[in-house]
Amino acid sequence: MFKIITRENINSLLLGVVALLILLNGISTFRNNHIIIQNNQLRERITLAKQVTASVLTRIIQATDVAVRGYAITEEEVYINAFEYLYKKQINIYAEIIDHLQALNIEVSSIRKLESSTLSYIDFSMEMIEQVKVGNTDKFKQMLEEGRGDELYEVYVAASNEVFTQMDQLNEEATNSYDTALKWNKWLQVILLITSLPTIVSVILRIKKESKGRNKLYEKLAENNHTYLFNPGQTADDKQHNTLENVLDNSIQNMQQASDFVTQIADGDYNVQWNGLNEKNEALNNTTLAGALLRMRQKMNDIKEADQKNLWMTRGLTEFSKLVRDHxxxxxxxxxxxxxxxxxxxxxxxxxxxxxxxxxxxxxxxxxxxxxxxxxxxxxxxxxxxxxxxxxxxxxxxxxxxxxxxxxxxxxxxxxxxxxxxxxxxxxxxxxxxxxxxxxxxxxxxxxxxxxxxxxxxxxxxxxxxxxxxxxxxxxxxxxxx
Known part of the structure; x- marks a missing residue:
C-alpha cells in the first residue's frame, strides 16, 4: 500500500510541475506583452514631443518675424494683432514642451534658455514695432540688421538638437528593451520545453508500470494535455485509443509544435498557424497553451502592424515637412x-x-x-x-x-x-x-x-x-x- 501511495504522489508531483511551468509561461508572456505595450507608448510620447518642439520654429519664430516685417511694410493693425496673439497664446507652447520632456525625464534647461531668448526676441520685436509707429524707419532698419532672429534661430537649433538627441537615446533604449523581452520569452519557452518533455515522458513511463487503473491514468494524462497543451476535440470513439503510445505521441507532437510555433514568432513570422486548430475546437482551447500562443501571436502581430503604421506616418510627415520647407x-x-x-x-x-x-x-x-x-x-x-x-x-x-x-x-x-x-x-x-x-x-x-x-x-x-x-x-x- 505504501508503495502504491508513493508512486501516485510522484505522478501527481510531476504533473504539478508541468502545470506550474505552463503557469509561469503564461505569466511571462503577459509580462513581456506589457513591456512591449509600454515601449510603444513611450515611442508615441517621444514622437509627440518632437512634433511640439519642432512647431516652435513656425508658430513663434517665423510667425513673429512675419508679423514685424508685415507691419513695417503696411502699418496695418492686423499684423500687430497677430503679434499680440503670438505673445499671449503661442508662447504657452513652451510649458507644453517642458511638460512632455519632464514626463520623459529629459533635461529642459536648453528649452528654458530658448524660452528666455524667445521672450527677449519678442520684447525686441515690440520695440521695433514702436519705432515704426513713431516713424523712425532708420532705427527700425538698424534694429532689423542686428540679426536677433538669426541668433534666436541658432538657440532653437541647439536646443532642439539637444532634446532630440536625448529622445533618440530613449527610443533606442525602448527598442533594446523590446528585443530583450522577445529573447527572454523565446528562452523561457525553450526552458519550458526542455523541462516539460522529460517530465511528461517520466510520467508516462511510470504509468506504464502500473497494471491497475492504467486506462484511467491514460485518460487523465490525455485530459491534462487537452487542458494545458491542445484540445483537438475528441469523440467517444477517440477516447478508446488513449493508449500510452498515442498519448505520448500527442504530447511530444504538441510540445514540438509549441517549440516550432515560438521559434517562428521569435523569427518574426506572425502568420504561423497551430496545426489541427479549427473553428470546431477553437472554443475548447481558450485556456490551453495553443490558445495562449495564438493570442500572444495576435497581440504581437497587432503591435507590429501598429509600429509599421506609426513608422509610415512619421516618415511621411517628416518627408512632407521637408517638402514644405524646400518649396x-x-x-x-x-x-x-x-x-x-x-x-x-x-x-x-x-x-x-x-x-x-x-x-x-x-x-x-x-x-x-x-x-x-x-x-x-x-x-x-x-x-x-x-x-x-x-x-x-x-x-x-x-x-x-x-x-x-x-x-x-x-x-x-x-x-x-x-x-x-x-x-x-x-x-x-x-x-x-x-x-x-x-x-x-x-x-x-x-x-x-x-x-x-x-x-x-x-x-x-x-x-x-x-x-x-x-x-x-x-x-x-x-x-x-x-
Whole structure:
C-alpha cells in the first residue's frame, strides 16, 4: 500500500510541475506583452514631443518675424494683432514642451534658455514695432540688421538638437528593451520545453508500470494535455485509443509544435498557424497553451502592424515637412509638389488641391491636380457650399465616400476610365480656419491611419499657405503704398 501511495504522489508531483511551468509561461508572456505595450507608448510620447518642439520654429519664430516685417511694410493693425496673439497664446507652447520632456525625464534647461531668448526676441520685436509707429524707419532698419532672429534661430537649433538627441537615446533604449523581452520569452519557452518533455515522458513511463487503473491514468494524462497543451476535440470513439503510445505521441507532437510555433514568432513570422486548430475546437482551447500562443501571436502581430503604421506616418510627415520647407517660398511649385507627394505616398491615383481665394467673394480655386503619375492643368472654380468640396469648406469636416456615385469623378489611364472605390474630401485647417480643400480618389479604400496622415499633413500645408499668402501680400501692399 505504501508503495502504491508513493508512486501516485510522484505522478501527481510531476504533473504539478508541468502545470506550474505552463503557469509561469503564461505569466511571462503577459509580462513581456506589457513591456512591449509600454515601449510603444513611450515611442508615441517621444514622437509627440518632437512634433511640439519642432512647431516652435513656425508658430513663434517665423510667425513673429512675419508679423514685424508685415507691419513695417503696411502699418496695418492686423499684423500687430497677430503679434499680440503670438505673445499671449503661442508662447504657452513652451510649458507644453517642458511638460512632455519632464514626463520623459529629459533635461529642459536648453528649452528654458530658448524660452528666455524667445521672450527677449519678442520684447525686441515690440520695440521695433514702436519705432515704426513713431516713424523712425532708420532705427527700425538698424534694429532689423542686428540679426536677433538669426541668433534666436541658432538657440532653437541647439536646443532642439539637444532634446532630440536625448529622445533618440530613449527610443533606442525602448527598442533594446523590446528585443530583450522577445529573447527572454523565446528562452523561457525553450526552458519550458526542455523541462516539460522529460517530465511528461517520466510520467508516462511510470504509468506504464502500473497494471491497475492504467486506462484511467491514460485518460487523465490525455485530459491534462487537452487542458494545458491542445484540445483537438475528441469523440467517444477517440477516447478508446488513449493508449500510452498515442498519448505520448500527442504530447511530444504538441510540445514540438509549441517549440516550432515560438521559434517562428521569435523569427518574426506572425502568420504561423497551430496545426489541427479549427473553428470546431477553437472554443475548447481558450485556456490551453495553443490558445495562449495564438493570442500572444495576435497581440504581437497587432503591435507590429501598429509600429509599421506609426513608422509610415512619421516618415511621411517628416518627408512632407521637408517638402514644405524646400518649396514653401514658391506658391505654384509648393502646391504642385505637395499634391503630387500626397497622392503618391497614399498610393492613390488622382488628387486635386482647392485653395481658398477671396476676390469680392470667397471661393475655392483648383490650384493643383495630379493623376496617374502626371500633373494635370485644369481650370476649375468651386463656390462655397457647392458639391462635396464646397460643403467640406463650410462644415470643416472631411467627407469619405467608399461608394462613389457613377459619373461623379473618373480616374483616367491608358486602359480607359473607371470610377474610384474611395473618394476623400479633406479640409486643410490652420488655427481652426480652412485654407484649402484636398480631394483624393483611389481604387483602394484608405485606412484610418492613412486618413489621419492626410489630416496632419493638411495642417502643415494650411500653415504654409497662410505664410505664403502673407508673404505675397507684403510686396503688393508695398507697391500700392508707393
Amino acid at each position: 514653401g517660398q514658391d506658391f505654384k511649385s509648393f502646391v504642385n509638389q505637395s499634391t503630387t507627394y500626397l497622392v503618391k505616398y497614399l498610393n492613390s491615383q488622382q488628387g486635386g488641391l482647392f485653395v481658398v481665394s477671396h476676390n469680392n467673394t470667397t471661393y475655392l480655386q483648383l490650384e493643383a491636380c495630379y493623376a496617374f503619375n502626371k500633373e494635370k492643368f485644369v481650370e476649375k472654380r468651386v463656390e462655397v457650399g457647392q458639391g462635396l468640396v464646397g460643403q467640406a469648406y463650410l462644415e470643416k469636416k472631411p467627407a469619405v465616400l467608399t461608394k462613389v456615385p457613377q459619373g461623379y469623378t473618373q480616374i483616367t489611364s491608358g486602359l480607359g476610365d473607371a470610377t474610384p472605390n474611395c473618394l476623400i474630401v479633406m479640409p486643410f485647417q490652420y488655427n481652426e480656419k480652412v485654407e484649402a480643400v484636398f480631394e483624393i480618389a483611389s481604387f483602394d479604400v484608405l485606412e484610418p491611419h492613412q486618413q489621419e496622415f492626410l489630416t496632419r499633413a493638411g495642417e502643415f500645408m494650411a500653415s504654409a499657405l497662410v505664410s505664403l499668402k502673407m508673404s505675397k501680400q507684403q510686396p503688393e501692399i508695398a507697391s500700392e503704398a508707393q
